[in-house]
Amino acid sequence: MKTGRGLRAFLITCGVLTGAWLVVPTLVVIPISFSGENSFAFPPSSWSLRHYTTFFTEPSWLTSLLVSLQLALLVTAVATVLGTTAAFALARRTFVGKGIVEGLFMAPLIVPGIVVAVAMYAAFLGWGLIGTPIGFIAAHTVLALPFVTVNVTASLAGFDRVLERASATLGASPWTTFRSVTFPLIRPGVLAGALFAFVTSFDEVVVSLFIQSPTLQTLPVRMFTSVTNEVDPTIAAASTVVLVVSTILLGLATITRRNHHAA
Amino acid sequence: MPALRLLWLSVTDPVPGLGNYTAIATDDVALTVVLRTLGMAAIVTVVCLLLAYPYAYLMTISTPRWRAVLIAVVLIPFWTSLMARTFAWVVLLQDNGVVDTLLRGAGIGPTRLLGTTAGVTLAMAQVMLPFVVLPVYTTMRGINRRLVDAALSLGARPAIAFLRVYLPLSLPGVAAGATLVMVLSLGFYVTPSLVGSPKQSMLAQFISVQVNQLVDFGGAGALAVALLVITLLLLGGVQFATRRKGTRANSAPISGGIPL
Numbered sequence: 001m002k003t004g005r006g007l008r009a010f011l012i013t014c015g016v017l018t019g020a021w022l023v024v025p026t027l028v029v030i031p032i033s034f035s036g037e038n039s040f041a042f043p044p045s046s047w048s049l050r051h052y053t054t055f056f057t058e059p060s061w062l063t064s065l066l067v068s069l070q071l072a073l074l075v076t077a078v079a080t081v082l083g084t085t086a087a088f089a090l091a092r093r094t095f096v097g098k099g100i101v102e103g104l105f106m107a108p109l110i111v112p113g114i115v116v117a118v119a120m121y122a123a124f125l126g127w128g129l130i131g132t133p134i135g136f137i138a139a140h141t142v143l144a145l146p147f148v149t150v151n152v153t154a155s156l157a158g159f160d161r162v163l164e165r166a167s168a169t170l171g172a173s174p175w176t177t178f179r180s181v182t183f184p185l186i187r188p189g190v191l192a193g194a195l196f197a198f199v200t201s202f203d204e205v206v207v208s209l210f211i212q213s214p215t216l217q218t219l220p221v222r223m224f225t226s227v228t229n230e231v232d233p234t235i236a237a238a239s240t241v242v243l244v245v246s247t248i249l250l251g252l253a254t255i256t257r258r259n260h261h262a263a
Numbered sequence: 264m265p266a267l268r269l270l271w272l273s274v275t276d277p278v279p280g281l282g283n284y285t286a287i288a289t290d291d292v293a294l295t296v297v298l299r300t301l302g303m304a305a306i307v308t309v310v311c312l313l314l315a316y317p318y319a320y321l322m323t324i325s326t327p328r329w330r331a332v333l334i335a336v337v338l339i340p341f342w343t344s345l346m347a348r349t350f351a352w353v354v355l356l357q358d359n360g361v362v363d364t365l366l367r368g369a370g371i372g373p374t375r376l377l378g379t380t381a382g383v384t385l386a387m388a389q390v391m392l393p394f395v396v397l398p399v400y401t402t403m404r405g406i407n408r409r410l411v412d413a414a415l416s417l418g419a420r421p422a423i424a425f426l427r428v429y430l431p432l433s434l435p436g437v438a439a440g441a442t443l444v445m446v447l448s449l450g451f452y453v454t455p456s457l458v459g460s461p462k463q464s465m466l467a468q469f470i471s472v473q474v475n476q477l478v479d480f481g482g483a484g485a486l487a488v489a490l491l492v493i494t495l496l497l498l499g500g501v502q503f504a505t506r507r508k509g510t511r512a513n514s515a516p517i518s519g520g521i522p523l
Contacts, residue, residue, distance in 0.1 A: 010317075011320060011321040011324070012321065014314075014318060015317070015318055018317075018392070019318075019333070019336040021314075021389060022336055022337065022339065022340055022389060022392060023336055023339055023340075025348070025351050025352060025355055025389065026339075026340070026343050026347065026348050026351050028351050028355055028361065029347055029351045029354065040354045040357065042354065042360070042361050110494065110498065111450075111491060111494070112446075112447075112449060112450020112451075112467065112490055112491070112494060113450060113451075113467075114452045114466075114467035114470050114471065114487065115450060115487040115490055115491050117452075117471075118470055118471075118487050119487065121474060122480055122484070203344050203345060203346070205345065205452075205453050206452050206453060206467075210475075220344075220346045223347075223350065224346065224453070224457070227350055227353055227457050228456075228457065235350060236354075239344070239346065239347035239350050239351070240347070242344040242346060242347050243343055243344050243347045246342065246343065246344045247342045247343055247344075250341070250342040251342060254338070
C-alpha cells in the first residue's frame with residue numbers, strides 16, 4: 001500500500017510530537033540540577049554545582065544513596081543466584097505443579113505494586129522485618145527475580161545440550177562442565193538479568209515506601225518525601241544521578257541481551 | 264505468602280467475615296475512588312492508543328535507520344528512573360512552570376495542572392505509552408500489505424481499505440497494549456500521588472491512606488484484593504478473547520524494571 005504524501009506528513013508530525021513528549025520532559029531535571037537558585041525555576045538564571053555538593057555531603061541524602069547502592073548490590077547477588085537456579089529448574093526439569101511455579105515467578109510483574117507493598121507491609125509487621133536490611137533485601141529480591149529468570153531462561157532455550165554431554169563423555173565432572181561449558185554460554189543472559197535486578201532494586205519506590213523506617217531509607221523514598229514535603233532543589237541533583245545510573249545500566253542490559261539474541 | 268496473609272487479613276481484621284468487602288461495596292467514598300480509578304485508567308488507555316497507533320504505523324513505513332531512532336525514543340522512558348521522571352513532571356506542571364508558560368504564550372491560561380486530572384493524565388500517559396507502542400508495532404509488522412493492496416485493486420477507497428482490512432488485522436496488538444496499560448494504570452501509585460491531589464486520589468493512594476493513616480489493614484486488604492481481582496479478570500478476559508480468535512498478539516517484552 002502506498003502511503004499518500006499528506007498522510008505521510010501527518011504521521012511524521014505525530015511521530016515527532018509524540019517522540020518529543022516521551023523524551024524531552026525528563027531532561028528538564030538536568031539543567032535544574034545545575035541551577036544556582038533555591039527553586040525549581042526553568043530555565044535557571046544562574047548556574048552552580050551547589051545542589052550536587054549538598055547531595056553528596058548532607059547526611060540524609062548521602063546515607064540514602066549509600067543504602068540504595070549497598071541494597072541493590074546485595075539484591076543483585078541474591079536474585080542472580082536464586083533466579084539462575086530457578087531458571088535451570090524450570091527449563092530442565094519437569095515436576096508436578098511446574099506451571100503454577102512458573103506463574104508465581106511472573107506474579108510480581110502482573111500484580112500491582114501497591115498490592116505487593118501492602119501485602120509485604122502486613123506480613124513484615126508480623127515478622128518484625130519493617131525497616132530492616134533483611135526485609136528490604138527479601139522484598140526487592142522478590143521483585144527482581146522475574147527479570148533474572150526471564151533472561152536466563154531465554155539463554156537456556158537457545159542452548160545446545162550436546163555440548164554438555166560432550167564435556168561429560170570427555171571426563172569432566174558436572175561442576176567442571178557447568179563452569180567451563182554451560183556458564184560461559186549463558187553468561188550474557190545472567191549478566192543482563194543481574195543488571196535488571198540491580199536497577200529494579202535501585203529504582204523501586206512503592207514497596208520501599210511501605211517497609212521503610214526513619215533510620216533506613218532508600219534514595220527513591222528520600223526523593224518521594226522530598227517531593228511531597230519540601231521544596232529542596234537537591235532532588236534535581238538526586239534525580240540526575242539516578243537517571244544517569246539507571247539509564248546506563250539498563251542500556252547495557254538491553255544491549256547485552258540483544259547481542260546475545262543476534263548471535 | 265504475603266499475598267495470602269493479606270487475603271487472610273481482609274476477611275479477619277478487625278472481625279472475621281466478609282464485613283470489609285460489604286463495607287467497600289456500600290461505602291460511597293470507596294466506590295467513587297474505584298470508579299474514578301477505572302475512569303482514569305480508561306482515559307489514559309485511550310490517550311495512549313490515539314498516540315501510539317500513528318506512531319507505530321510510522322515505524323512500519325520508516326527506513327531502517329529512522330525505525331531504530333523511533334524504537335530508541337520509545338525505549339528511553341523504559342530506561343529512565345520513574346522517580347526522576349515523576350519529579351520532572353511536577354516541575355513542568357507547576358504554576359508558572361514550563362507548560363504553564365508555554366500555554367500562556369499561546370494565549371491559554373493561566374492554567375492549573377499540578378494536582379488536576381489533566382496533569383495526571385499527561386504524566387501517566389507518558390509513562391504508559393511504550394507499553395502500547397511495542398505490541399501494536401509488533402502486530403503491524405506482521406500484517407501482509409498485499410491484503411490492503413488487494414482491497415484497493417478491487418476498488419475500495421483507501422479509507423475503506425484501512426478500516427475494513429488493516430485496522431481489524433492490527434486489533435490484536437491494540438488489545439494487548441490496551442490491556443497492559445489499563446492493568447498498570449489501575450494500580451499506579453507514584454505518579455498520581457505526586458502529580459495529582461488527595462482530592463482526586465486513585466485506588467492505590469486510597470489503599471495507602473487506609474494503611475498508613477487509618478491503620479485499617481482489613482479495609483486496605485479488601486481493596487487490594489478487589490484491585491487484584493479486577494486486574495486478573497481483565498487479563499484473563501483479553502487472553503480468552505484473543506486466543507479464541509486464534510490470533511495471539513505478541514505482547515511486548517517488559518524490558519525495564521517498572522516499579523509502578
